[in-house]
């Protein structure tokens with residue numbers, strides 16, 4: 001046998017790469033730098049795709065949405081301190097949205113940090129990450145890398161998915177150990193996201209409540225989209241005949257044009273339903289916390305399906321809590337319903353359908369207007385047609401008016417095709433989500449961006465060109481945040497919410513070899529997007545929108561505090 005001096009060695013670099021590959025990691029999203037530049041190079045050489053970004057927040061958002069789309073944790077790699085902090089927003093956003101991702105950051109040496117002796121980029125990153133994510137681990141010994149990666153993967157995807165932080169001090173990478181022992185220390189995670197089967201009596205209780213409903217409603221949240229139980233979810237709607245609402249990222253679970261879709265009659269069904277079954281949807285601010293005028297005065301019974309037991313009764317009493325993974329819960333409900341479950345009362349279904357048709361008819365003319373400069377509806381009418389013709393394209397969407405109006409105008413036809421600002425309503429997810437959506441699915445991506453929203457991650461147009469990704473960015477350029485018409489009453493500086501008038505974002509894309517187009521009417525917009533979708537070339541379309549067309553904060557202006565003090 002080889003003597004000790006000849007025995008083959010391995011080191012931290014290789015053990016981390018081997019652990020990630022052993023667990024099926026194929027892509028890392030990150031920004032190079034001390035102490036992880038060589039790690040990124042070695043991971044790439046070992047066959048992992050390493051996508052280099054211009055800012056860690058965008059790499060983190062890419063990792064998060066990769067997790068949402070694949071149900072495997074997306075991996076974000078950053079340098080220590082400032083790079084780690086840049087990734088934290090994405091890690092916290094992933095945790096808030098229940099997207100599985102792992103933020104791996106290089107860090108300073110414990111012995112220096114703990115004595116605060118001033119290391120390069122010194123920061124106690126583990127302590128700072130802990131409150132902002134689902135789980136956080138640090139590794140000091142090479143022999144622990146295998147178990148640490150396994151723990152991070154399981155923490156990210158099991159139960160309610162979320163963000164996990166993995167802290168790797170610089171010295172760990174160069175630490176050597178016996179190669180055989182190293183290989184033996186690696187762990188391939190078994191059943192990382194175990195099924196969580198609901199209790200039979202919880203299913204029975206829920207069905208009893210549902211059976212008694214006169215005006216039932218199902219609300220799907222992005223948790224239902226994440227579950228990838230698409231056939232059973234469709235069967236649940238069609239077996240029960242119950243009208244349904246799809247929260248923003250759940251749109252397309254069933255087509256928005258489905259006969260039982262109540263999307264265009266949202267305010268009616270929230271007010272008048274007597275039994276509401278929430279599936280992977282939380283009763284948070286997006287659903288007015290389940291109370292107040294949105295929900296009308298009539299008493300309501302809530303059935304809630306969620307993997308997190310603590311979610312029950314978070315805002316209002318849940319009379320039939322069903323705790324488990326959505327796939328297991330929906331299949332148990334279907335089993336309990338059997339083959340002759342009574343359809344939802346036809347008078348209720350009729351009321352919903354009539355209201356929906358009325359609202360769709362009201363909106364239709366606004367989508368046809370061809371005026372220039374465009375208003376939001378004219379531009380969105382063109383994009384609505386394109387998504388209808390190209391249902392497997394992925395739509396990324398952020399802004400205020402650009403977000404709120406697109407959500408209602410652009411129908412989705414397939415699950416997990418609409419990626420947007422999610423639970424926080426966070427700006428800046430656009431380019432990270434677009435890049436990961438293109439890389440993880442290979443499908444064409446249409447990113448519909450407010451001009452302010454785009455600004456948060458716009459430098460990644462270079463990244464999009466560098467990897468030659470099929471991403472078509474449409475910027476709704478209304479010269480500002482919400483509008484482009486505010487004026488600074490004190491004179492001097494521009495108002496706080498306006499941008500350079502007549503700006504041409506399309507020139508940014510041309511700067512990096514992509515296709516830039518300036519579109520001043522819906523026909524030009526439509527032609528440019530179709531050309532981009534056909535060519536698959538990175539494209540940025542500067543869609544000129546009337547600066548006066550928007551409203552403050554889109555649909556959520558009511559959240560703004562108002563001053564009652566009138567300064568003399």
Ligand SMILES: Cc1ncc(Cc2csc(CCOP(=O)(O)OP(=O)(O)O)c2C)c(N)n1
Pocket residue numbers: 398399400401402403425426427428449450451452453454476478480481482483550554
């Ligand atoms: C990280 C972060 N910082 C600020 C904000 C606050 C905000 C919400 S929406 C928005 C941009 C609205 O302007 P945009 O041009 O994108 O859209 P449009 O209405 O069509 O003109 C901001 C700055 C949020 N949500 N997140």
Ligand SMILES: [Mg+2]
Pocket residue numbers: 450451452476477478479480481482483
């Ligand atoms: Mg704007």
